[in-house]
Amino acid sequence: MDGAENLSKRQLQALQTREKLLNAGRTVFLENGFQKATMTQINKLAHTGYGTAYVYFKNKDELFTELIETIMQKMYDVAGLPFTPKTKEEAFTQIKKQTRLFMELSLEERQVMKIIKEAIGVSPIVAEKWSQIRARFISGITKDIEYVQKAGLARDDFHANLIAKGWFYMNEQLMWELVLGDIKEDVEAVSDHLTRLYTGGLYK
Amino acid sequence: MDGAENLSKRQLQALQTREKLLNAGRTVFLENGFQKATMTQINKLAHTGYGTAYVYFKNKDELFTELIETIMQKMYDVAGLPFTPKTKEEAFTQIKKQTRLFMELSLEERQVMKIIKEAIGVSPIVAEKWSQIRARFISGITKDIEYVQKAGLARDDFHANLIAKGWFYMNEQLMWELVLGDIKEDVEAVSDHLTRLYTGGLYK
Structure with missing residues (x-):
């Protein structure tokens, strides 16, 4: 110590x-x-x-948020990964990597994540913690989208923030399915499918 | 009576x-x-x-599920809308319409939907009701995707069910934002953006 x-x-x-x-x-x-x-x-x-x-x-809510501090910090690290792709292919690789990390991290801490999921529904303190994670991801993704829009890689007739929300929510809910074991596909299949759908729609 | x-x-x-x-x-x-x-x-x-x-x-959980029976039935009706597009443009129009209906219905019943959202987190009975709604939408969308894949309109290197989940979850979470007033965009902007992202990624 x-x-x-x-x-x-x-x-x-x-x-x-x-x-x-x-x-x-x-x-x-x-x-x-x-x-x-x-x-x-x-x-x-x-x-x-x-x-x-x-x-x-x-x-107990405060004791629990103290316990999940490390996971939350790791989530923030994933949300803050740098993103400066030069091509659509580079963007695909980096986005898929971020999505994979988000899901793998959640699966590594699967038992705790299950309790976080339960706690979000009943504890305003834990719900607030999770909404901070959401906000951080969505703001990071919004910046990423604006970056590739400026770089001419992505369609510019999209509000970056709205697309960022759609993209994050897809990831978040599929992550919960993986954590709760409600899905037969693995992290590779999920992250690959979501990233292909998303980049196919957003990029030129 | x-x-x-x-x-x-x-x-x-x-x-x-x-x-x-x-x-x-x-x-x-x-x-x-x-x-x-x-x-x-x-x-x-x-x-x-x-x-x-x-x-x-x-x-109270059972009394509440009785109260929301009508909204749930309307949700099922939206989930079961027919979908037999002949072109990508027709698909876009029909998907956007379904998304709009889902969001408009939720906003018409906004006050009750807020309570449903709260109840999902704490009542296993209400959570189960909502997971049935989710399942119905996802199974309907899965069939819709398989239809357009067979018709040669959509990319066939996607597992329909996985894409259906991603698409539904995007809609669901943005719907909650609209219901809770957490978003400045309106139903038209949200449904248009989501549908463009989705069809852009899925369709040829």
Whole structure:
């Protein structure tokens, strides 16, 4: 733990308790799902005193958003991938790569993503976190579309932002299907099909 | 009321009570949203005896699905629109029309659709109803794609079902944005853009 040597004993204990609660939280959420998980279960599993979880986290929603911080950061990284294609073929390759990464990342964290999906429906805090991810992707894709429109690669009779939304939503919903196991096709087939449909419609 | 003259007095009263509860339910759901609505509120507003709502409906989820039956039926009608285009242009016109109808219907019932959106996240019964709508649209679109592939109008290197999903999800999510007022563009712009992107990618 970086800088831990500069912390007082009490601060160090606080960090350790927090860590214990997060680890217990991960287990409880994975076992029970979001709605059925309780702070009491988390306290119990962490062997911290009654009510201790509430000292560190306002509620289970906040503990959960803390737990998914790493995945969210990885999502932001994928959303922010550079995109400066010189040809339609280069654009296809880069877009398909981004789509693949988005789906692969979601599948790597499949169990957690299932709980995120559940939590989006019932927790305003988690829903807000996910809508930030959506906004970041859509704004990134909008810029990408404007770039290829200016470069003369893509049709310029499209509002970039509207097309960006359509494209992201296709990806998002198919990603959920992959995560929930509702689809027989694999990431390669899904990302290839979506990218071909999208670039076929958008590019000249 | 068709056939009401053949009902006994008791059956007629039961029908009237049921109707009262549904009307009260509509008001309570529209005022409080899905999660905050209770059967007690509905009973109270309907001036039916304590607990009467539970005689007619298992829970608020069932009362709500009864309330949205008409919209759901209209959705099915849109999903089942005939599609036998002879040219790419005819296909464009028919697809855009279907997309417009889907979005216009949702906007006509905007207040109820907002509650459906909320309920999908928290009620397994309502979520299941909506997933049936999704399945109907996706199966209809899959057949439409296979039709134009056979007719030689569309590229045949696409799995129809996968493309159908991508296309429906784009429409569904933009429809929710229109319903929730999260978008500045109107139905015409949205349906035109999505249809152009989609047909541009799918058709030869």
